[in-house]
Amino acid sequence: MELLTIIAVAVGGIGLLVGVRILDGAIDKARIKKYVESRGGEFREAKWRLFAPGWLGNKNQRMYRVVYRDGNGVNHLAHCKTSMFSGVYFTGDVVLPHSYKQIPEDECLSCGYDLTGNVSGICPECGTPLHPQQRET
Numbered sequence: 428m429e430l431l432t433i434i435a436v437a438v439g440g441i442g443l444l445v446g447v448r449i450l451d452g453a454i455d456k457a458r459i460k461k462y463v464e465s466r467g468g469e470f471r472e473a474k475w476r477l478f479a480p481g482w483l484g485n486k487n488q489r490m491y492r493v494v495y496r497d498g499n500g501v502n503h504l505a506h507c508k509t510s511m512f513s514g515v516y517f518t519g520d521v522v523l524p525h526s527y528k529q530i531p532e533d534e535c536l537s538c539g540y541d542l543t544g545n546v547s548g549i550c551p552e553c554g555t556p557l558h559p560q561q562r563e564t
């Protein structure tokens with residue numbers, strides 16, 4: 428009976444830790460998103476990392492690999508650290524080529540021409556066919 432109680436407490440404790448970790452992650456992502464948007468950017472994704480270049484994880488700070496689009500429509504990959512009280516810090520910010528992961532919804536992949544409302548499926552500027560993912564929208 429006592430052993431069962433110990434096991435129950437241990438399992439409950441692990442469950443609590445995992446729950447806190449998931450909750451922290453959700454809060455962190457919301458904080459990073461807000462930070463990116465406050466600087467005129469568009470948040471794409473944040474993936475939790477144990478380490479970031481130049482930083483070791485510490486107990487209260489978490490590292491994320493973040494992809495975002497800045498106000499000029501340029502995609503960036505950066506690492507960031509954040510915690511409940513220290514705000515958001517970016518490092519190692521690099522500009523990504525257009526083709527990385529996210530296909531621009533309304534721009535020609537070849538020349539960047541604005542394809543909003545395009546129905547022909549071909550860029551009128553340079554003749555490049557639209558990406559299948561662009562035709563869906």
Ligand SMILES: [Zn+2]
Nearest residue numbers: 535538550553
């Ligand atoms: Zn084009």
